[in-house]
Amino acid sequence: MKVRASSFGSGIPLAFKALREHKLRAALTVLGVVIGTGTIIGVGSILAGFDGAVSNVMSSFGTDKLVVFKFKVGFRTGRLSPEERNRKPLTLDNVRAIRERCPSVRAVVPQMFAPWEMIHRVRYKSNDIAGVNINGVEEGFTEVGGIEMSQGRFFSGAEDLHRLPVVVIGEDAHSALFGTEPAVGKEIEVDGHKVTVLGVMKRPAASMPGETDRRILLPYYTLRKMFPNAKEHLLFVAAYPGLQAAAADEVRSVLRQERRVKHNDPDNFHISTPEQIIEDFRKITSTTALVMIVLSSIGLLVGGIGVMNIMLVSVTERTREIGIRKAIGARRMDIVVQFLTEAVVLTLAGGIVGMILGYGISLAARLIFPSLPTQVPMWAVAMGVCVSVGVGLFFGIWPASKAARLDPVDALRYE
Numbered sequence: 001m002k003v004r005a006s007s008f009g010s011g012i013p014l015a016f017k018a019l020r021e022h023k024l025r026a027a028l029t030v031l032g033v034v035i036g037t038g039t040i041i042g043v044g045s046i047l048a049g050f051d052g053a054v055s056n057v058m059s060s061f062g063t064d065k066l067v068v069f070k071f072k073v074g075f076r077t078g079r080l081s082p083e084e085r086n087r088k089p090l091t092l093d094n095v096r097a098i099r100e101r102c103p104s105v106r107a108v109v110p111q112m113f114a115p116w117e118m119i120h121r122v123r124y125k126s127n128d129i130a131g132v133n134i135n136g137v138e139e140g141f142t143e144v145g146g147i148e149m150s151q152g153r154f155f156s157g158a159e160d161l162h163r164l165p166v167v168v169i170g171e172d173a174h175s176a177l178f179g180t181e182p183a184v185g186k187e188i189e190v191d192g193h194k195v196t197v198l199g200v201m202k203r204p205a206a207s208m209p210g211e212t213d214r215r216i217l218l219p220y221y222t223l224r225k226m227f228p229n230a231k232e233h234l235l236f237v238a239a240y241p242g243l244q245a246a247a248a249d250e251v252r253s254v255l256r257q258e259r260r261v262k263h264n265d266p267d268n269f270h271i272s273t274p275e276q277i278i279e280d281f282r283k284i285t286s287t288t289a290l291v292m293i294v295l296s297s298i299g300l301l302v303g304g305i306g307v308m309n310i311m312l313v314s315v316t317e318r319t320r321e322i323g324i325r326k327a328i329g330a331r332r333m334d335i336v337v338q339f340l341t342e343a344v345v346l347t348l349a350g351g352i353v354g355m356i357l358g359y360g361i362s363l364a365a366r367l368i369f370p371s372l373p374t375q376v377p378m379w380a381v382a383m384g385v386c387v388s389v390g391v392g393l394f395f396g397i398w399p400a401s402k403a404a405r406l407d408p409v410d411a412l413r414y415e
Contacts, residue, residue: 029310030350032303033391037351037384039296041358044380046365047285047292052375064106064244065144065274068235068251072270073277087268088259090233097258098235102250104243109144111234112136112220114191114227122169122216123189124177132173134190134216136223136230144236152184152199160219165195170213171203190216193226244273300387303350304395311343311399332404339403343396344389351388355381 067073071084090110098108114120114134122129139157141147147154151174155166167190174183183197195218203213223230239247248271255261255269325335362374 025310026346026349029306030303030346030353032299032301032306033347033350033388034303034354034357036296036299036303037354037388038357038361039292039299039354040384040387041355041376041380042361042365043288043292044383045358045362045374045376047289048377048380049362049365049374051282051285063274064239064241066237066239066244066248066251067272068237068255068269069272070232070269073234073272083268089231090235090255090269092233094255094258095233095235097254098237098251101254102247104239104247104250105237106240107140107144107238109138109140109236110220111141111236112223112230113232113234114223115230116232118191120191120216121189122173122177122191124186127177129173129176129214132214132216134218134223136218136220138220141217141236144238146204148202149199150202151182152197155198155219160221163221163225164219165193165222166198166219167195168199168201168215168217169197170201170215172212173214173216174200176214190218191226195222248273300391303347304391307343307347307392308395308399310346311339311396312402314342315339315399315403335404336400339400340393340396343399344392347388347392347395348385351384354388355384358384 068090070087070089071080092110095108095110098105102108112135114136119130120132120134122132122134137145138160139155142154149168150171152168154168155164159166167188169177169183169188177183177188178186183200186197187194188197189195201213201215201217218226237247237251251271252267256267259268261268358380359376362376366374
């Protein structure tokens with residue numbers, strides 16, 4: 001049975017008339033649709049922003065880099081297993097072995113962590129920072145770690161070899177300790193040890209949302225002198241262009257030999273790449289997106305039931321109108337289309353309000369976290385429109401069919 005265009009044309013004005021006459025009722029009816037659509041748009045934009053931020057950080061790290069640690073770094077689900085917690089740390093001997101026996105490796109730089117069980121503090125005069133991460137690195141870290149200086153210079157290999165008490169600090173550490181004063185040449189205390197500031201590092205071009213630059217980098221051997229019980233190493237490995245996969249295989253082979261891993265046993269260390277870290281992050285965000293869809297579906301279900309109820313009320317209120325329309329020649333399909341159009345207009349209006357709400361959530365997230373490049377993805381907008389229209393169609397079918405089945409004689413008699 002063909003649908004006449006006039007059915008749509010008459011349905012749309014009637015739908016807007018119903019919205020104007022029953023503003024509060026319509027608003028309460030589509031509240032669930034507003035919440036559901038706003039959730040899709042808002043959370044979708046935040047997830048897209050996080051994805052962009054992580055991708056930017058990993059891209060700035062470089063496609064020829066590897067990160068080696070005793071267990072998996074980056075984004076992961078679940079806790080460390082007992083076997084992972086009991087693994088032996090990587091050592092400086094492992095670094096030397098990689099340098100000597102991995103032809104695809106251009107450079108490898110160790111990063112030693114100050115003991116994790118301590119709360120580390122940095123002080124300058126009356127200014128104090130607690131909970132900073134203190135690391136010891138070699139001179140080559142400037143290249144592998146992408147270090148750029150805004151003040152002063154990085155420490156040299158000779159200063160590292162002679163265990164000199166010098167340090168370079170991050171931008172936020174500089175602001176917290178010195179304000180606007182220059183830091184170069186000033187003496188600060190790192191966990192009670194006096195060291196001289198050689199330079200201030202620029203904030204990384206790409207950083208995670210909300211991340212502060214409170215890096216405290218000491219020469220590798222200086223940190224070993226200050227913290228004799230420090231053992232944990234993270235290795236930054238740079239491969240020659242195009243040889244990342246070969247470098248990873250060589251590093252794995254060398255470390256398995258160095259760490260006495262038996263032939264059939266799994267690795268007791270982990271090699272991460274920027275691509276793998278991004279993939280792990282997207283696995284987590286896909287789970288978050290699934291939860292978002294489930295939660296928004298609840299709001300849409302509530303909204304859909306409200307739409308169905310209000311349309312059933314509308315059918316009852318307009319029984320005589322339906323009888324008149326049928327008496328002057330309206331077909332069943334014309335009545336169905338009219339009421340479905342009203343339901344769709346109602347839910348689409350809620351969807352549009354929800355999109356505005358979601359866009360507001362996106363803007364608020366960007367204001368709170370300036371480094372979070374939130375953006376409303378087109379898939380979220382398309383999904384919001386399709387879902388709101390779909391809710392109107394699905395939950396409007398029963399009221400529309402009920403209206404179409406009314407007997408015109410009985411409808412005209414209805415008071």
